[in-house]
Amino acid sequence: MAASFPLPVLAAEAAPNPDPQQIVVTGKGLEAPPALPAYGTQIVDRDRLQVAASGRIEDALSAVAGFQQFRRSDSRASNPSAQGVTLRSLGGNATSRALVLLDGVPMADPFFGYIPLSALAPERLASARVTRGGGSGAFSSGAVAGTIELTSADADELGLLNASALVDDRGETELSGTLAPKLGQGFAVVSGRWDRGKGFWTTPAEQRGPASVRARYDSWSAGLRGVAALTADIELQARVAAFEDNRTLRFKGADTGMSGQDASLRLVGRGRWQFDALAYLQSRDFHNTVISATTFLPTVDQRATPSTGAGAKIEVRPPVGTAHVLRLGVDWRSAEGRTIEDTYRFGVISGHRRAGGVNSTVGFYAEDDWTIGPVVLTAGARADRWSQRRGMFQATNLAGVATSDLRYPALSGWAGSFRGGALVHATTRLDLRAAAYSNLRQPTLNELYRSFTLFPITTQANPALTNERLVGFEGGFDWRPLPGLTLSATAFDNEVRHAIANVTIDATTRQRQNVDKVQSKGVEGSASLALGTVNLTGSVSYTDASVRAPGQRYDGLRPSQTPKWAASATAAWRPSDRWALALTLRHIGLQYEDDLQTAALPAATTLDAFAQVPLTGPFILVLRGENLTDETVVTRNSGGTMDIGTPRTLWAGIRVNLR
Template structure:
């Protein structure tokens, strides 16, 4: 099952707990007592997990879905965004996956809160934020699902220990350790277009610790994102080539403290729509983490990231370069410290601080589409930083669990600039943005009540914070014929919301979770139309979203059912210059999204599964003029063991060959993945 709520865990443990309780009254024979005393002379075994601290008690209060490894590695596309689509409320900025979209458009959000390609959800890998320091997008192609052991998605404002950026929620990715991953994993696959996947993971015990090395390489000619009736001689397939590699290690320092370290690198190259419209994203990162599991438990983390992005824009009329966005180097540094002191009985207290700083600079040249000469050189960039201090308390009172959290953030935006000069060096446009900083207080509170052995009731309220990215503040861009201007005066986004829900397990084999929510993002940053073919990033008064999310997980013998549904009524609150947007649905926001997976495991090593997904209509723009039609797709996954650890893997994407409209710019259409069949071999999974 994909849902692992606290209710389910406690229910499954009840049969085992009763015999243990009964043993408290048993008198052991003298020989057993002597043997027991002999055991105590030996030191307790040290177990290195490679994970952070256990999830807090309050996890069950908020709308949380956990995906286990068996689900993560059984995606029909083999990509992490496809895995996450099985979570109610998860949404990418566009419907296209990380093979056929511009990397800078890979923002993710939750709760249909809209966006402008920047992520409104905080994505963490082993505690480290993954968002690009300049753009705020998530490098999805750099996340290899086969290296993950678990994914936990918490929807709703992430005030408290999650940090600024968890406006719509938090997606926590956890690397697999030796307890969940085989010593050797290998995967090779090819599809009906000749595209290939190769990946491998090696795990080796080193004393009382372990090390894991992983790598993945994907490449292919891609498919035509342009509909047949809009293609021209310069139209190109969405070719892609990406690779990533990582080395991770964990070792004990003492009986209760372990150290974890990780280094990783990735590169992703894509071509979109026209020949020569190439984009490349690349990055490196390193982190070190100390986890203490004693009475005074703690988690101390530090990390550094370097990223770069390049992109060439091709004229849609002359099909020659008009812009060479040749470099966008950026750096992210940060860290977090969390302490869980044993101060009060019945209380799980978390005290800590976190910090993140982003620096980046855009370097691009405008090009004359006729002559090919450079007409203008542009530079833009700056720095943002955030220091947060938090305190949380989970208080267990019999069947009632109460959570309260308070957080203070000092956010700063400094060194902002934009400069454009002609080919001869004559200034064309110059902006020097004044530095600014501010303190913001956020909070969250909630409660969960174990009404019966099989029913938990919960309610929560919260606030959240997100800083504008350097991209939103200082980088203008063009998607012909629409020009979108940056805005150095953008304010921080603020979220206020509440939710109520329940987790119900009517029988052991079935878990149902339902949440009703009402969230509002104040100062929501959006691309607002201010004139024909001209937009500017602006703070809207608010985007309000209310709706219902539902998850179901069931297992009846060898058959499993997993479903997720999100219905959202979202609307822009407009006033002044945005008054004509009042009541409009936010751009790229569907009203209904859902998925249903039926699985069958007839024998050990076998898995046969089909997934039905639907997303309702949405709009490309704030004016609701460019509509994206609804899309319903069917995917399939089959794993058949061949012996000696080898399995045959058959995967199918979009089996009905549905036209998935991912972009509609005044009738200029992009499409998502067509019907695709994969055939491959796996070893050790």
């Protein structure tokens, strides 16, 4: 399901409070500006988020055409560093090219750029707003493929107590709960989730050896969020959270994991001078043990990757008349981190490696939406000051003597970007839209300074990488021919210049390099039909993506990990808040593991199911089915060594919902 919200819904969201003295606590940011639909925005609502059969945020978001991770694995059976999120087939490596925000805070890991998906539980969210291509105002220096804005659910949406306990047919468990009491002129939310299990076989049966094991996982997350009214139109929001996720992938001893602690403070003013001020701090870590596929002995132990992310923004919307919504803002982001690794020879520790640095950006932006009768025009610009400093790589032997000690020069500069568009309410049933935009993304610390091996391929870092730059345009329509029916389509042409890709050097070596550009052209469509208590929704994307690099072997080929076709369709019946039945059919087309298109990941189609049936009192029976047809989904194909995704998995459990 990828339902496009018609304009009347967005207009209702933006309507001012009719009684300025009434205190309304929302726990959300400022309302969406009126021209936002010009950028083809789609919203995944709370109902759709909660019927994902896996209970994972990545599956819920795959309802939006063009959403993808670097690999097809979900967050129970993939290396966290591969959890990059992108849109419109603008992938290329494991770093996120889409900006993912939770209540305005960027979620990407400061060192790697991956998204900690297991820490983003769908049951805690009110909605996900996906803007493909156009980026956003604040923090948009990382949004070359678009923006995914996650909004936490408030006390009314959650209820006083919402808890669930489920078990699957392999004996794996999922425990989740929220407690959301209303406190004076505000509310608090205490939340927690714990997932654990022996996992499934990611290694095909014919490739298993004595050291092969299931993809065991054990993860938890917890958070405390408070929202309070300071005055009738000023609201304070505070959040602290912690998470940890440990997994074993493919071989015994190949343990990997991530952890983090986040804190943020947000002040939202909805008076005559509207403002949104935000500050956040993140502490993250990652560990990974690499096991040889031939000797089954450790080759590298990345025992720690401590990193710190910090940022702030302030956006002001001056009162410039009812025809205009003017946004003026400044934002700052900093990422500092290093990798601490031990190298091995024949299973015995042989040396140590350290690599890392500091990246930062300061951005200034201005944007205005101008309503002229049935037409809404929008234009905005950003100026970003970026810097890379303290970059280093050091290798030492067991005696502590440096065998390599590199210090890289500091780099900095200014970059400008823009976006603009038009939304035309041609009739009461038809909206036309068009937009053009540009943006940039800094290389991550991981891309610049850290090499890694995924047998039999070693991917080298590259401290000479330059910033990526997006340039694109699109046009489309939202048509409501009948009550309850919405049809949307968008044609687009996006290109990422100086795109960072894993480029093949030889049979066992790749290196992160800037290629001339990755161009992605295509069409996205979505449809939704509401028939009383039944909703039918679907989305499809066709993308013709290619790498442009004259003289190179990969010139004209499709970027790695990018399908031409992706589609999703959901049929849901929800007669009440306590009843729900849903079926989701999902298809992803042929992809290639590498830039030379030598290792194919075949197309795959899966069927999921979700059922929620009320029992007595506050108790509800929950049934979920993943990949009911037991489709074999190849998630990695490296030198003939394959990984496969989630097999047929059946869940059953109880949910308690007290209002």
